[in-house]
Structures are given as C-alpha cells and as structure tokens.
Amino acid sequence: MDTFLQQLVNGLTAGSVYAVVALGYTMVYGIIQLINFAHGEVVMIGAMVAFTIINLLVPTGLPPFAIVLIGTGCAVPVCMLVGYSVERLAYRPLRHAPRLAPLITAIGVSIILQHLALMVWSRNVLAFPQIIKSQTYFIGGAGITTVQIAILAICLTLMAGLAILVYRTPLGTAMRATAQNAQVAGLMGIDVNRVIAITFVIGASLGAVAGVLFGTYYGIAQYTMGSVLGLKAFSAAVLGGIGNIPGAMLGGVLLGLVEALGAGYIGDFSDLCQWGVPLQACEGGGHFILMGSNYQDVFAFIVLILVLVIRPQGLLGERVGDRS
Amino acid sequence: MKKLQVGITLIAAAVAAAFTLVGCGQSGSGSGTEVKIGHVGPLTGGIAHLGKDNENGARLAVEEANAAKIKIDGKEIKFVFVPEDDQADPKVGTTVAQKMVDAKVAGVVGHLNSGTSIPASPIYNQAGIPVISGSATNPKLTEQGFKTQFRVVGRDDQQGPAIASYLATNNKPKVVAVIDDATAYGEGIANEVEKTLKAAKINVLPREKGTDKTTDWKAILTKLRGRNPDAVFYGGMDATGGPLMKQGRELGIKAVFAFGDGACTDEMAKLAGEAAEGLLCSQAGLPPQAASKAFLDAYKKKFNSDPILYSPFTYDAANMLIQAMQKANSTDPKKYLPELAKLDFSGATGKIAFDSKGDRKDAEMTIFTMKGGKIEPIAIIKSGKTQSYADFLKSAK
Numbered sequence: 241m242d243t244f245l246q247q248l249v250n251g252l253t254a255g256s257v258y259a260v261v262a263l264g265y266t267m268v269y270g271i272i273q274l275i276n277f278a279h280g281e282v283v284m285i286g287a288m289v290a291f292t293i294i295n296l297l298v299p300t301g302l303p304p305f306a307i308v309l310i311g312t313g314c315a316v317p318v319c320m321l322v323g324y325s326v327e328r329l330a331y332r333p334l335r336h337a338p339r340l341a342p343l344i345t346a347i348g349v350s351i352i353l354q355h356l357a358l359m360v361w362s363r364n365v366l367a368f369p370q371i372i373k374s375q376t377y378f379i380g381g382a383g384i385t386t387v388q389i390a391i392l393a394i395c396l397t398l399m400a401g402l403a404i405l406v407y408r409t410p411l412g413t414a415m416r417a418t419a420q421n422a423q424v425a426g427l428m429g430i431d432v433n434r435v436i437a438i439t440f441v442i443g444a445s446l447g448a449v450a451g452v453l454f455g456t457y458y459g460i461a462q463y464t465m466g467s468v469l470g471l472k473a474f475s476a477a478v479l480g481g482i483g484n485i486p487g488a489m490l491g492g493v494l495l496g497l498v499e500a501l502g503a504g505y506i507g508d509f510s511d512l513c514q515w516g517v518p519l520q521a522c523e524g525g526g527h528f529i530l531m532g533s534n535y536q537d538v539f540a541f542i543v544l545i546l547v548l549v550i551r552p553q554g555l556l557g558e559r560v561g562d563r564s
Numbered sequence: 565m566k567k568l569q570v571g572i573t574l575i576a577a578a579v580a581a582a583f584t585l586v587g588c589g590q591s592g593s594g595s596g597t598e599v600k601i602g603h604v605g606p607l608t609g610g611i612a613h614l615g616k617d618n619e620n621g622a623r624l625a626v627e628e629a630n631a632a633k634i635k636i637d638g639k640e641i642k643f644v645f646v647p648e649d650d651q652a653d654p655k656v657g658t659t660v661a662q663k664m665v666d667a668k669v670a671g672v673v674g675h676l677n678s679g680t681s682i683p684a685s686p687i688y689n690q691a692g693i694p695v696i697s698g699s700a701t702n703p704k705l706t707e708q709g710f711k712t713q714f715r716v717v718g719r720d721d722q723q724g725p726a727i728a729s730y731l732a733t734n735n736k737p738k739v740v741a742v743i744d745d746a747t748a749y750g751e752g753i754a755n756e757v758e759k760t761l762k763a764a765k766i767n768v769l770p771r772e773k774g775t776d777k778t779t780d781w782k783a784i785l786t787k788l789r790g791r792n793p794d795a796v797f798y799g800g801m802d803a804t805g806g807p808l809m810k811q812g813r814e815l816g817i818k819a820v821f822a823f824g825d826g827a828c829t830d831e832m833a834k835l836a837g838e839a840a841e842g843l844l845c846s847q848a849g850l851p852p853q854a855a856s857k858a859f860l861d862a863y864k865k866k867f868n869s870d871p872i873l874y875s876p877f878t879y880d881a882a883n884m885l886i887q888a889m890q891k892a893n894s895t896d897p898k899k900y901l902p903e904l905a906k907l908d909f910s911g912a913t914g915k916i917a918f919d920s921k922g923d924r925k926d927a928e929m930t931i932f933t934m935k936g937g938k939i940e941p942i943a944i945i946k947s948g949k950t951q952s953y954a955d956f957l958k959s960a961k
Contacts (some may be wrong), residue, residue, distance in 0.1 A: 243790035246815065250782040363608045365803045370837035376814055383816050458779045459809050460835060462610065468777065503783030507770060527770045533784050534746050534773030 242381025247504045248497065253388045253457065255496020256395035260450040261473035262480070262488040263402060264443030270483035271419045271439050272335065277346040278326055280470015281353035282319050282444045285288050286451030287461040288361050289315040294369055304371040308456065315448040322353070323444025327437055350467075357463040366461045398446060399489050405442070406485060415439060419483075458562050475544055481554025490555060505538035577584030597636075599895045600644045601626055601885060602664045603878065604674035604684070606652035606721050610776070610803035613872060615676050615830065618698060619647050620867050621875030622673040625882035628862070634886065635900045637893050643886070650680045652776075653792035669693060670895050671885035673878050678702030678720075680746040683712045692897050694904055698877030701825065702752040706921040711840035712901065716877050716884070716916055718927030720749070720824070724756025725795070725823055726929035726945040729847035732764040733950070735820050735844075737794030738939060743772045743784065743808070745800030750776070753824040769793060774808075776801065781808040785815050793819045801826040806835020815840035820844060828851040829873055833937040849913055851930050851941045852876055854957075859912035 261283055268276040297307045325458035330349050334342045376383045381445035406412040417425040418435045426432045454469065455461045472495060480491025508514065510530035521528040531539075547555065570744070603622040605615035626645040634641050646669055650657040657680030659870045664672055665687060672695040681700035688695040689710040696714040697705065703721045706713055731737065739759050744754035758768050769791055796804045796812065796819045798805050805827030812821065813836075821843045823829060823832075828845035853860075855876035863871050863879075888904035889895050898950065909916040917925045930953070931943040941953040 243786055243867070246786040246789070247783060250780075250786060252782055254782075316911065358608075363612045365610050365805070365831075365835070367831070367834035374814060376816060378816070383814065385814050394612050438829070457808055460779060460803070460807055462803075464609075465779075499780075500783040502788075504787045507772070507787070529770055532771060534775065536783065 241438045245380055247380035247500045249382050249384050251497035251500030252493065253391050255493035256475045257450050257453055258473050258495050259489045259492025260398055260446050261393050261469060261484065262477040264447045264491045265474050265477040266482055266485060267439050267443045271436055273329060274342050275346060278349040278353055279443065279447055280466035281350050282322055283447040283451040284440055284463060284466030285322055285357060286315040286319045286448030287455040287465065288357055289318045290452040291366055291368060291455060291461050298369050298371060307371060312449060312452045314530065315452055316445045319444040319448035323440040324437055325420065327440040343383035344377055354463055361463060367453045368459045370459060370460060387457055391457060394453065398449060439532040478554055479544055479547055484556050487554055487556035495540060499536055499540045503533045503541035506535055507532050507541050577949045591727065597639045598642050598644050598669035600646050600667060600669040601882060602646040602648065602669040602672040604648045604660050604672060605651050607649035609652050610650055613799050617872040617875045618676050618878045619940050622882040624866055625879045626861060628793040634890060636889055636895055650675055652680060653678050654679050654683045657684045658687060665691040665693060670764035670897055672879045673698060675700065677749060678705060678752065681705050682748060685710050688712050694885065694897055694901050696881035698881045699874040702748050706923050714922040715879050715917055716924050718929055719892045719923060720753040721756050722927060723824060723846050723848045723929055724753045725760040727931060728757040728760035729793055730931045730943060730950065731822055731844065732761060732766060735795060737766060739791065739793045740795045741769045741788045743798045745776045745804055746773050747776050749826060750799035757797050762894065765882060774804065776804060778804050779807055781811050785812050785817060789815055789817050795820040795822060797822045799824050802831045802835060805830050809843060810836040810839045824850050828932055828939060830938055833934060840934045845932050847930050848927060849877060850928055855912040876912040880913050880916060883911055
C-alpha cells in the first residue's frame with residue numbers, strides 16, 4: 241500500500257510539471273492552431289538561466305529560498321522575451337501561410353534555440369546546486385520531500401491563476417474572443433496581434449517556472465532536456481484535448497500518474513510466473529517478465545493511443561467556443 | 565554586367581594564385597610524411613566530459629610523438645590527430661568509423677562506449693585498420709574474432725565480478741536489486757554482477773531497466789523500496805546514475821548503492837549532492853591518480869585539469885599504435901598490425917600485452933567509494949585477489 245501511495249506522489253509531482261508545460265502548448269494551439277514545438281526549448285532556457293543565476297548567487301550566502309526565487313525571477317523575463325521574439329520573428333510573418341509552413345518553422349526554431357543553448361551552456365549535464373535541503377516527510381509510508389510539496393503548491397497556484405486570468409478578466413475575454421474568431425474579434429476593437437503576443441508570453445513564463453521546477457526536482461539540466469519534456473507535455477495536451485486549458489491540466493497529471501504506475505506495476509503484471517504459466521524459469525520462485533520497467537514510456541503511450549482511438553478530440557475535447 | 569564578370573574573373577584569379585602559393589608552401593617543407601591517427605568518442609551529449617577526457621589522452625600522446633620527431637623508414641613522421649564525435653550513438657558510431665576509413669587513418673583510438681565500439685569494429689576490420697579502445701568494457705567487443713580490435717582496459721566479465729564479489733564479501737547483502745540503462749555496456753556489466761551475486765547465493769530481484777536518458781527513476785525505485793534490498797547495483801553512466809542515487813535517498817532507501825565504471829566519477833557528487841556519499845563503484849584498471857607521474861604532470865600542464873577517467877588508457881593506446889609502427893618500421897596498418905598484437909608495452913597504466921583476442925592480459929580492477937565529494941580508491945582486485953589500496957601502493961613502490 242505504501243508503495244502504491246508513493247507511486248501516486250511521484251506521478252502527481254511529475255504530472256503537475258507536465259501540466260504546466262502542457263498549458264503553453266494548449267494556449268498557443270487554442271488561439272492560432274499552431275503547435276509551438278519550440279515551447280520545450282523555452283522550458284529548457286528557463287532552467288538554464290535559473291541555473292546560471294543560482295550558481296552566481298550561491299557564494300553570496302543568501303538564504304536558499306531567496307536564491308531560487310531570484311533565479312526564477314530572472315528566468316521568467318528571459319523566457320518571456322524568447323517567447324515574444326519567437327512569435328514576432330518566426331510565426332507572425334507566417335500567420336496567413338498554409339498551416340504546414342509555421343509547423344516547420346516551429347521545428348526550426350526549436351533546433352535553433354537548442355543549439356544556441358548548446359553554445360552558451362555547453363553540452364554537459366549541468367548539476368543544479370543542491371542548496372535547498374530536501375527534507376522527506378513520511379505520511380502513511382509514502383515519502384514526500386519539501387521540493388515535491390513546493391512543486392505541487394506552485395503548479396496548483398499557476399493553474400488556478402491562469403484559469404482566473406482566462407475566465408475572469410477582460411484580457412482573458414479578449415483571448416477567448418480571438419480564439420473563437422480572430423477576424424471578428426479584430427472588428428470588435430481587439431488588438432489581435434497584441435493578444436496573440438501576450439498568449440505566447442504567458443505560455444513562456446509558465447514554461448520558465450516549469451523549467452526551474454524540473455531542474456531543482458531532478459537536480460540536472462541539459463540543453464536537450466526540452467525535447468523529451470516538450471514531447472511529453474505535448475502528448476499530455478493532446479490527451480486532455482488540445483486547445484482546452486482544463487484538459488491540459490488533467491492530461492498532464494494523468495500522464496504523470498500513468499507513467500509512474502506503469503513503471504511500478506507493469507513488470508509484476510506481465511510476470512508470467514505470477515499467472516501460473518508453467519515455465520522452466522519459474523521454478524523455485526523465479527520470474528519470467530514479459531515487459532519490464534523499460535517499457536514505461538511504451539506503456540504511457542499505449543494508454544495515450546487507446547484514449548485517442550476512443551475519443552479523438554481528447555478527454556475533455558476541444559470546446560470550440562471556450563478555447564483560448 | 566560586364567563589370568561583374570571582370571570582378572568574378574579577378575576573384576577567380578586571386579583564388580587560383582592563393583592555391584598555387586599554398587601548394588608551393590607544402591612541397592617546400594615536405595620532407596616529413598603525414599600519418600593520421602584517429603580518436604572517436606562522444607563530444608556531445610550526457611557523457612561528453614568523458615569523451616573529451618579520452619580525446620585529451622590520445623591527443624597528448626600524438627603531440628608528444630610529434631615533439632620527439634620520430635623517424636620511421638628513414639623519414640620524419642608528422643602525426644596528424646583526427647578527432648571525431650560519435651555522440652555515444654551506435655548509428656553515428658558506424659558513420660564516423662566509415663569516415664575514419666575514408667580519411668585513411670593509420671590507426672584509431674576509441675570508441676569510448678561499448679555500444680558504439682561493437683558496431684564500428686567490423687568496419688575497421690574490413691579496412692584492416694587497427695583500433696584500440698581505452699574504455700569499452702563489454703566482452704562482446706573482442707569476442708567477434710576481429711584481428712584489428714584491441715582494448716587496453718579490462719572487460720565487464722572481469723569488472724562485474726570484481727565489484728559484485730567486493731559487495732558480497734564486505735557488505736554481505738541478502739537481497740540485491742540490479743538496474744541497468746538498456747545499453748550494451750549497462751546490460752553487460754549488470755548481467756555479470758547478477759551472475760556473480762547469484763553464485764554467492766544472494767537473492768537478486770528481477771532486473772529493472774531505464775534508458776541512458778532517464779531522469780525520473782522514482783517509479784522504479786519506489787517499487788524496489790517495497791522489496792527492501794540491502795544493496796542496489798546500477799549498470800549505467802553518471803548522468804543517469806547521479807539522479808538515480810539522489811532519488812533513491814529521497815525515497816528513504818538505505819541500501820548500499822554500487823555502480824560500474826561509467827558512474828565512477830566525481831561528477832556523481834555534483835549530480836547527486838550529499839546523497840552520493842558512501843557509494844561503491846568499480847573501474848577496470850587503475851585509478852587515474854595511480855597512472856604514471858609523467859603522464860599526470862603532462863596532462864595537467866597541457867589541459868590545465870586532472871584526468872577524469874580513461875585518459876591514461878587512451879594515452880597508452882595511442883602510444884602503442886605509434887610504438888608498433890616504429891617496431892615494424894612502417895606506418896602501413898598491414899605491416900605494423902602483427903607488431904601491435906605482440907607488443908610488450910609499458911606506459912601510464914603499467915605493463916600492457918594483448919592476449920589472442922586482443923584483450924589486455926591480467927587487467928587490474930579498482931574499487932572506489934565516495935568520500936567528501938570525491939571518489940577514493942579503497943581496494944585493488946587482481947587475478948581474483950583483493951588488496952586494500954594502501955597496501956597496493958606500498959607494494960607497487
């Protein structure tokens with residue numbers, strides 16, 4: 241039982257980071273139907289900038305939380321700038337081009353950002369300074385660290401904040417109007433270009449925070465980290481229904497949980513000996529495991545495919561009138 | 565339009581003139597013959613620091629050989645160092661191997677990983693180019709029967725049993741969990757560890773696997789925590805092993821963590837922080853600190869840093885190629901290959917001679933532990949006998 245609880249804690253933590261990154265994909269898709277493949281790289285740049293600042297500040301002897309806060313405080317504006325420039329330089333000129341063109345541009349931007357980061361931060365795996373003494377609390381046999389609690393709290397706050405912004409403010413109304421029909425929104429006096437730019441900037445700032453969280457949680461950052469994280473977050477967005485904000489949150493958390501439970505149980509589940517199959521390997525308490533924990537990603541994506549086969553629009557579906 | 569054409573003609577003329585000048589320059593000082601020595605290892609990706617260290621070792625040997633103005637067959641030889649990046653990727657490894665063959669290198673030091681060395685080895689073999697790895701430890705590499713393949717480092721089936729028997733006799737675990745990163749290296753060493761532990765009547769849990777890019781080990785570690793292992797062995801590199809150990813301690817796993825040579829670096833202390841204290845790990849051969857003083861000083865002087873892991877071995881590998889060429893009095897791979905196979909060499913890592921497969925005869929294994937953020941040798945295992953590191957240094961002097 242404590243193992244199961246622990247897997248839930250693991251899955252929730254990883255899943256809430258996926259969810260915050262997935263929001264960046266889903267917001268941009270919702271408003272201009274573009275899959276911004278460069279978003280994973282924005283997350284990576286967030287982690288890298290924070291890494292640099294934190295490393296600079298560690299010798300000053302400031303309290304650890306202040307250092308991490310300043311690091312995040314620097315990463316967010318940098319990522320906002322990156323997000324804005326990418327939209328302004330790479331996507332806006334192509335807004336009325338066929339849909340494949342911006343998609344290819346997005347992949348190009350992603351590669352460019354990755355290599356810029358390679359030039360600035362080198363190709364090494366950077367070890368995040370472990371300044372926050374991670375205390376583990378045990379609740380019902382499941383350990384949860386201070387960092388995990390912080391991640392869960394920050395992600396929840398970000399998601400709630402975004403929901404309020406989109407559904408309760410004039411800016412949010414403008415975003416939703418633009419998503420519904422950019423032309424009509426423009427006729428109503430909404431500055432569509434500005435709204436789209438703001439959407440990119442908000443997505444990028446969420447990505448920056450997610451990058452810092454990822455870095456402090458796993459203790460590492462590397463210029464390639466954005467691609468895997470981005471792919472997973474994108475899948476989470478699709479799982480929840482791309483273009484749908486609550487969908488991205490749900491998709492992220494679900495993907496994290498499925499991964500954790502998959503890795504934790506798929507080996508035991510596919511152990512033929514446990515099912516009483518008479519095999520030579522089973523004699524004397526042996527095991528014959530069909531799919532080990534190395535299949536955890538496969539398992540996660542099988543779940544994804546199954547969901548999409550049954551519900552192609554994703555779990556919560558893209559409610560056209562509501563996307564932003 | 566006419567102006568433009570004149571301009572182009574002028575540029576063409578200038579370029580042609582420049583080429584002629586360069587051409588003259590080359591033939592003017594051309595008393596030396598150029599011989600290419602290649603090095604292949606990952607210079608990008610998670611273990612680029614190890615690749616660079618390997619490259620530095622070979623580069624140092626080549627530069628020293630140039631400074632010594634070696635004469636072969638009456639001609640002064642200028643060795644040209646050709647470094648390539650295989651990204652630790654088997655596919656890129658074979659492409660780079662073909663590139664080496666096309667560049668007509670006389671010999672190759674590398675590759676770093678077993679996973680890249682094994683698919684590359686038939687390409688070198690077909691071209692008849694000798695290749696010496698200073699770090700690929702998977703037994704399969706030299707079991708393919710290629711006459712051109714050598715290694716100056718021990719094999720996993722020597723290293724695995726060494727760390728496993730050290731673990732079994734010193735820590736006396738009842739239950740051991742074995743994890744690998746699903747690479748040729750990681751699986752190879754994990755298999756050998758499992759075999760040795762089982763032979764010592766120790767209960768080994770069913771194998772868990774990640775990949776060489778895994779960052780989140782928590783699901784696997786949580787599952788293992790439920791089985792209360794006394795020790796955890798991970799076959800993989802430090803970029804994944806560091807996070808693994810850190811997450812293991814965060815989950816409250818109190819077991820001893822043991823690693824193979826891929827995660828036997830000071831990087832572990834940076835990647836896992838305080839959690840890395842007390843880990844056990846093994847390296848085939850002797851620790852870099854135990855390499856000859858001449859090598860350590862030269863490396864430090866040239867690169868302004870200490871060797872990380874296998875650079876003493878790649879240094880020896882490159883020197884062996886050069887010495888074999890001198891013995892054969894030829895830089896033709898066909899002619900110096902037989903000399904290389906029977907060379908009796910003494911270098912930075914001690915005496916080296918190859919057996920019939922191309923493996924190093926009587927390779928030493930070293931066991932390390934993490935203490936105060938640095939890995940420190942604690943024992944040397946040679947021909948099945950364990951000796952504490954302090955005793956070894958005493959007897960070596």
